[in-house]
Structure formats: structure tokens, C-alpha cells
Amino acid sequence: MIQKRRLRKYREYLESQSLSPLTVEMYYREAFCLETYLKGGKPKKKQVQQFISEMRESHKVSTVNGYTVAINRYLKWMNMNEYCVRTKRVQCNWNLENVISIEEYNRLIEYT
Numbered sequence: 001m002i003q004k005r006r007l008r009k010y011r012e013y014l015e016s017q018s019l020s021p022l023t024v025e026m027y028y029r030e031a032f033c034l035e036t037y038l039k040g041g042k043p044k045k046k047q048v049q050q051f052i053s054e055m056r057e058s059h060k061v062s063t064v065n066g067y068t069v070a071i072n073r074y075l076k077w078m079n080m081n082e083y084c085v086r087t088k089r090v091q092c093n094w095n096l097e098n099v100i101s102i103e104e105y106n107r108l109i110e111y112t
Contacts, residue, residue: 003040007032010077030070045083048075052085061088 010031014024034043037051052071055064065087072084100108 003035006078007035010074013077026066027070027073030067031074034071034074043075043080043083048083049085056088064088 007028011024011028014027019027034048034051038047048071052064052068055067059067068085068087075081075083
């Protein structure tokens, strides 16, 4: 019961923050998932870390980072800043396979 009331108030807070409707929905959904994982109890830092760790097993790093940002916002809203989890750094794979050559560049310039 407390969980539903808290989530409803959190959604109202999100809606008052001038966020896009999709952002509100995502943040709310992740808060709901965390509450479901915790079975409505007060979170412990280890549980929050475990929840995010389990997500990393089945999702891409960038996806989990988005979820982590949403969960951290919920934790901050509950004044539990010390429970926030850091996002993982995403390495960019730089390669030159998809870079055009100088000749191709010059042809594009001539075409325009």
C-alpha cells in the first residue's frame, strides 16, 4: 500500500518537472520495477546494486545506463542519494571501415 502511494507521488513529481511523457513513463516504470524487486520494502544499497547487476546480464550497457539514471532519480527523490549506482562507461569502437576516402569526398563536393 505504501509502495503504491509512494509511486503515485513520484509520478506526480516527475510530471511536475517538465519532462517529456516518454521520460516520465520510463522513470516511473523503472521505479516500479525496483519496488517490485524489493517487494515493497525499504531498499538497501546492496539490493539496488544487485538489481542493476542482474539487468546487466541481459541488456546492453547503454540500456542499463538509462535504467540506472532512472533508478538513481527515484532514489534521490526518496533522499537516498548514497544508494545511487554509477553508470558503466561505454567504449566507442572507432574504426575506419565506414569512412569515405578523399576521392569520394571530392566527388561529393563536386556533385553539390
